Amino acid sequence: MPVLSSLRAPRRAMALAAAGTVAAALAGRKARADGLGKLAESPPRPLPEFGFTDAEGKPHGVGDFAGQGLVLNLWATWCPPCVAEMPALDRAQAALAAEGITVLALSSDRGGRAQVEPFYRDRGIRHLGLWLDPRGAAGRALGVRGLPTTLIIDRQGRERARLEGAAEWDQPAMLAAIRRLVAVEEPQQRT
Template sequence: MALEDLDIGPSIMLRSLAFGLYGLAVTLATPAAALDPALLTGTMAKMQIDDPWRPSVETFAQADSTRGRLSDYAGDVVVLNFWATWCAPCRAEMPSLQALQDAMEDDGVEVVTVAFGRHNPMQMKRFWQDAGITSLPLHLDAGAELAKSMGVRGLPHTFILNRQGAVIAQLAGEADWAAPETMALLRAALAE
């Protein structure tokens, strides 16, 4: 049967074409999962690879009381870490996050730390001093809006965002962020 033999009006054909083009556009605009599960070894074995998604909230308070956005880091691979001053595993892993920042900052990896819930700024600074943190940001999610939008249920909780700002992986719990397997995982994310 030829196309001209079908009883399809021009508006139906245009609608079908529009839906087809929309589907193609969505497919092309959605980044593929960037991480190979074979990279999940050692301290990264607990990492969960996600189909790329964006949080519905992306703002947090910066140390200077202005609002920051996750989109401020577009173009970099972001290691987004939620922590709290009262969290012992957060204290244990924070030096490795500082080491990761020092090792991979020039490669396009940004470690973004966000304190979960209400915190006294002086306690946050003391936490940084005690843990030997020198260059990680002191951001705050006082109302936990960002954390809730991302599904944080315990601390520490760390997300990997690709260069386009989509979450591609997450790890609930403590990890060694300066371990060789972590660096390999982040290099793979940078290559996408």
């Protein structure tokens, strides 16, 4: 990484973010060869603390969605694989909303609402809320390596799966996986 070490810190951070995005895009392209990105399931693990804002600038956290299943998508308007999957995320939100599952698409665009709102309008995104993380706090807290990255969070607020790269979120198999992963775990009965 001699080339990166000679760059100033902000440029180095941008170069690393771009490299991560390219790596995630390549991983997503490979995973989509059979039609779907691949969710990497994991044992339930608690989420770290991080914040983000709504379109009006009001602060929020994942705790604001207690009891809901979440599809937490980290994306940006400048990221081609992110842009490609946004319509499928919008359709997934429409399909899952009545079941108490929210697609929480956190934009890392520095332009905030002024940048994301026209993007939604121009692409016909109607079901997703406008959530902003222009400083990338969520990505840092969650150890995200590139955009897009999506976490499936169960109703107890624990990460259950992660996918790096774009996916076809509105496909029946993906919707079924989301429903299964966010479900409330039944306590095991002793016999």
